[in-house]
Amino acid sequence: MKIAFYGSSLLSSYWNGAATYYRGMLFDLARRGHTVTFYEPDAYDRQKHRDIEPPEWAAVKVYDATEDAVRKVVAEAAAADVVVKASGVGVFDDELLDGVIKASRPDAIRIFWDVDAPATLAEMRGFDKHPLRKALESIDLVFTYGGGPPVVAAYEGFGARRCVPIYNALDPATHHPVAADPRFSADLGFLANRLPDREKRVESFFLEPAARIPEKSFLLGGSGWEDKAMSANVNRVGHVYTRDHNAFNCTPMAVLNVARDSMAEIGFSPATRVFEAAGAGACLITDAWEGIEQFLKPDEEVLVARDGQDVLDHMAGLTRDRANQIGQAALRRVLAEHTYEKRGEQVDVILAEEAGRIRERSAA
CATH class of the missing domain: 3.40.50.2000 (Glycogen Phosphorylase B;)
Structure with missing residues (x-):
């Protein structure tokens, strides 16, 4: 047709x-x-x-x-x-x-x-x-x-x-595991444009946890964050072209997904970032929303955070080995069911x- x-x-x-x-x-x-x-x-x-x-x-x-x-x-x-x-x-x-x-x-x-x-x-x-x-x-x-x-x-x-x-x-030909890139080195990465109906949730799930653990490094990609106040341990890298998404997802110990207000409220709305991160074998921490189990299994293929404190708790207990196990399990799931x-x-x-x-x- x-x-x-x-x-x-x-x-x-x-x-x-x-x-x-x-x-x-x-x-x-x-x-x-x-x-x-x-x-x-x-x-x-x-x-x-x-x-x-x-x-x-x-x-x-x-x-x-x-x-x-x-x-x-x-x-x-x-x-x-x-x-x-x-x-x-x-x-x-x-x-x-x-x-x-x-x-x-x-x-x-x-x-x-x-x-x-x-x-x-x-x-x-x-x-x-x-x-x-x-x-x-x-x-x-x-x-x-x-x-x-x-x-x-x-x-x-x-x-x-x-x-x-x-x-x-997931498009496995586009999003897949690659070697780490020093430009994106961090304990937790987050990639999203600054939007009014997500900003408060970004503050709660990303910026406030970053301010509370200054010994950890945080990576922020996306447009619009240039004049946003944030702690010194947040590295802003601006717009990240899709050619660099794999490296952005693969390099930090974990990456974060934060849904927009309306998407989180209605549920069953995984962002493209969820599958891109899983396809790269990244350890994903996502904010909680109804239906996540339909796509990835909590605690085995994805870590779920109800609030910023949960993000802090996940980060406190996460090691590179554990992050790799979660990322590889997520990769297997999306390749099998979500392409x-x-x-x-x-x-x-x-x-x-x-x-x-x-x-x-x-x-x-």
Whole structure:
């Protein structure tokens, strides 16, 4: 099938945490014989901070962030068998959603792919005339990047015909164990951009523990932290390109995952960082959220922290040998159960089902 995918960016992870998710999912779908065209706007300096050049397995069309350019790329949806509008493109989201629905053929599969379902659902609850509420009448499928049963129930409550979580996963060709890199030496590393709905949790789970154990070294990667007050034992390294993610995960004794407020509240929403760290064989400490056992087993494949004190307790008892045991167990689990190959197989089956349903509808 020809897939037209309208998202934030395939080429750049700069202020774009969904990049590796898009790459893993779409590479596998391309490997299965689908033809992928990814449409991304030239916005937020992402094109100046590319991690990759356009890959062989997808055509990438970068368009100007203007109304005229949006109209032109939206018109190309008419040539696709599958039309996907992702959440959080960042510019002209409403126009893209309305445009691709109108431009797509009657026999095309129309998908809204939500990479931040808790935020989208909160917006819809607070705004009766939210564009997505109306659009759901014309959308065949909602895919979400996580959220489990609560998100499925919420979307179906808003009228979605079918909602399926397609969780983050591991691309073993991209994220895997590598040699340690002195640039990222630390006892505990944390990689995430500074966002308002995560900052308080970062303070609680990372910055406050760091201040309480000055003899330990902490590593902070990601954009936006330059003017944030923190203790002297925190080494800020700024934006970390995806080419350095493996070294970032492999070098510290342990790495930390801190969910955004909404993701932690709803559960069943493992970030890409969870699988990237596990894929690198890193010892992961994650904040507690419902459903973690579905992905990694606490105390054996991951360490779970309810608060900053738990982080301190984990760090106090952790040795390199213990960290390595946890990391290797996590690596085995994600390779067996949580790869993009498995997620792609899931999506491929669903697309075939939807294509059959549309053919039956047309023949009736």
